[in-house]
Amino acid sequence: MQESFTSFKDDVNQKANKAIQNFLGSREYSQDEVQAWTAQLSEEIVKMLKDQNSNFKYCVSCVILQKGDAGMHMSSTCFWDSALDGSVAIKWENPSMYCIVNIYGIAF
Amino acid sequence: MQQESFSSLKNDVNSRAQQLINGLLGNKEYNQEEVQQWTAHLSEEIVKTLKELNSNFKYCVSCIILQKGDAGMHMSSTCFWDSNLDGSVAIKWENNSMHCIVNIYGIAF
Numbered sequence: 001m002q003e004s005f006t007s008f009k010d011d012v013n014q015k016a017n018k019a020i021q022n023f024l025g026s027r028e029y030s031q032d033e034v035q036a037w038t039a040q041l042s043e044e045i046v047k048m049l050k051d052q053n054s055n056f057k058y059c060v061s062c063v064i065l066q067k068g069d070a071g072m073h074m075s076s077t078c079f080w081d082s083a084l085d086g087s088v089a090i091k092w093e094n095p096s097m098y099c100i101v102n103i104y105g106i107a108f
Numbered sequence: 109m110q111q112e113s114f115s116s117l118k119n120d121v122n123s124r125a126q127q128l129i130n131g132l133l134g135n136k137e138y139n140q141e142e143v144q145q146w147t148a149h150l151s152e153e154i155v156k157t158l159k160e161l162n163s164n165f166k167y168c169v170s171c172i173i174l175q176k177g178d179a180g181m182h183m184s185s186t187c188f189w190d191s192n193l194d195g196s197v198a199i200k201w202e203n204n205s206m207h208c209i210v211n212i213y214g215i216a217f
Contacts, residue, residue: 059185071177072174074147
């Protein structure tokens with residue numbers, strides 16, 4: 001029987017949270033470096049997911065938003081197999097920025 | 109028969125999504141009370157149109173609306189998939205009061 005993404009969702013959540021904390025925890029928003037941070041973080045998270053379970057395809061997006069004077073909202077809709085596929089959304093922050101990571105795991 | 113790739117649909121996806129964003133947000137101004145509905149509505153509408161275009165793919169659509177203000181924002185995406193069949197489209201749209209960013213991932217199964 002094919003496994004579902006839900007079976008390892010908690011693990012994914014925990015590992016991704018740790019990855020974000022380790023990477024951004026002590027940093028302050030920096031215009032010059034933030035593009036590199038988002039790219040590195042999403043790559044690191046995909047690598048971690050591949051190692052965890054390579055029977056899924058993964059799409060990971062990483063947003064870093066400076067704390068300032070702007071409102072932001074985000075929604076997601078998916079067309080998939082709800083028995084097998086799934087997603088994790090992580091919202092993290094420190095004093096200078098928010099980091100939002102979306103992970104989609106698709107069975108194939 | 110060879111399985112089709114998402115790249116073959118990319119242009120169509122792009123133009124349909126742009127049309128939907130413009131249709132929904134074109135004349136609107138960022139509004140704290142309504143924006144959550146807009147993002148949800150937009151991502152649903154886009155998934156519906158993708159299903160109708162080609163139901164041989166699974167789709168994940170995310171929609172961000174960001175008020176124009178004093179905050180910098182950056183976004184990156186990394187995927188682990190079959191690069192021959194799967195693909196994505198990223199759309200960046202704006203008007204005077206807000207930015208709208210839509211990410212569409214199309215996955216063959």
